[in-house]
Amino acid sequence: MTSVATPEVQTGQSVPAEAGRISLADIAKAHDVRFLLATFVDMTGKPCAKLVPVEAADELEAGAMGFAGYAAGLIGQKPQDSDLIAVPDLTSFTPVPFIKEGLAIIHCDPHVDGKPWPYAPRVILKNTLARLAGKGMQAKVGAEVEYFLVNKNPDGSLSTADARDDSPRPCYDARGVTRMYEHLTSISEAMNGLGWGNYANDHEDAAGQFEQNFNYADALTTADRVVTLRYILNILAEQRGMTATFMPKPFTDRTGTGLHFHLSLWSGADALFPGDDDSADDGGRGLGLSDLAYSFIGGILEHAPALQAFLAPTVNSYKRSGATTSSSGATWSPRKASFGGNDRTHMIRVPDEKRIELRSGDGSANPYLAIATAIEAGLDGVTKGSDPGAPCGPGEAREGAHLLPATLLHAVEALRRDPVILASLSGDEAIGEYYADAKEEEFLAWHNQVSDWEIRTYLTSI
Incomplete structure (x- = not known):
């Protein structure tokens, strides 16, 4: 966001200060x-x-x-x-x-x-960050915002906005990026004009799917930017006759849309996740992290099923995480609460010693709630000295690792069983119960609808 802490703002324009206060x-x-x-x-x-x-x-x-x-x-x-x-x-x-x-x-x-208001998501995140600050720490967060560009057809079905974007494996395709040049560059220029530091724009794994990256910042700023970017993407896509959607799984046969968060803890200018020189082998794990970082990971893994109610908060979320394959051959969605090195098959990826990537969130996640609850889970691990064990190899998970919920209802049930995450919203369990009740109602509203699949499967089955 544009800073207003001093009269000079990022656009280079001068903001007048009267009596030491800028209104x-x-x-x-x-x-x-x-x-x-x-x-x-x-x-x-x-x-x-x-x-x-x-x-x-x-x-x-x-x-x-x-x-x-x-x-x-x-x-x-x-x-x-x-x-x-x-x-x-x-x-x-x-x-x-x-x-x-x-x-x-x-x-x-x-x-x-x-x-x-303690139910307001931005207030919830600020309350978590205040608790973190009370322990002498701050959180920095990066976000990977994926989305589809689609058209809605007269029959209600969806089609890719770029009709030529129909390859089963279009990821990083230079031609797909070029055909969407005007859209992608307009978003890039918008982000850079705001000082966000857009550094990459690419075609993602599914036909019609894109991602546009920007620099990490403090947790609240990044959450604000995710909300702002979604708004910008929606409006600019509409101006070009398209729909930008963050729906986790808009197409049955394609990879779904993630919202991945890169998390790190700091104390002032000191990064707290890298291990020190005296413990460079980090207990033989080989990832270069500090004990605090491993405990933070352990907390997230321990509370992973309940966290999914916030990281994957819709009925459609579980069509993505439950998929076994896609047209590209991979789903890129973890099924278990595992962690590993620079390995995208896990819920938590550790690309380097400075940060962790939380990969189980999807495009429907509320960034304020997702970041707040992930930090609360990690802090619980730090408080208890949780041990996540050794990092796992590709597709592996440690013995006893939690399976991630199969449906939104399973996630709600996991949330209700987890007192730490249930009470993590402004420190009030009643707010967690309110959210759980709403999400259960959402699941049941969907469940009570008769689908085309049911007609095809059951109409003449007996």
Whole structure:
């Protein structure tokens, strides 16, 4: 996000400082912004916003913008509850002139009756990061955002937006990237204009699937950027007559869409995951990690089944993780709670001694909740000194490793059995129960629909 900590911002424009304070109105005017999207997400990750003219920026900043929380979505409110008040975080100010001239996004923390609302995903992550800071640590996170570009046909089916993108193994295909040049470069230029450091744009494993990478940052900034990037991708794709979807498994025979997180812990400028020179062999594991890093991994593996309720939070998620093959020959989705070195067959990959990659999340994950619960699981491992054992080889898992849930209902049941993860949302088990109940209802709503598969299989089977 564009920094507002000093009068100089990343666009090179000067933001006026009056009496040592920079207001939201000052920042907006310095960027020629006329309207603000005051944005927050509900627990499903749906972006909710009000379009606020810059003339009302002071009211927004003062906490005068109310939302009917129950109408906004899954965010812990009933129709009779007090308004959610969107309190903007000025450090998240993001001009988006490539979408609409004079428009900016600002991420907000919902408050109710003057206090941060503990069901709000951004508030949940901030609470986790505050707990982490109390232990003298900070989290840095990178995110790999995958998505499909599709068209919806008159019969309701989906087709690849690029009709020529039909190879069973199109990953890294230079021709597919070139045909989508205008779309990919517009997203790249948007990210770089915002100072995110886009460094790669590629065709992913499935026909119609792409990934565009940006630099890691502190955990809250990265979560904000994932939400912002999804919005940017959706709008710019629509402007070109396409739909950008983060649905985990939009096509039965193709690889699904992941949302992988690269996690590391720091103390000030010191990275805490690399092992020191005196323990370079790290107990014979050979990955160069510290004891703290291994305990953090151990915590994630121990709580893996419950974590999937947040990392893979939809019915469709388990069509991806349960797939046994795809047209390319691989699913790239882990089935067990295992870890290994630079090996993409595991839930946790360790590409180097500085970070771990959590690979079991998919495109439907809410980045705030996914990051918060993963950190909470890792911290529990650090507190208990969990030992993940030795790293596993390709396709292997240690004896007793958890199987990841087979369906959303299994994930909900695992969440209810795990008191650490159930209580990890703002430290309140009731919030975890609320989320679990909502996800169970989502599963049952799907389960109660009669599908084409059932008609084909059972109509004349007896």
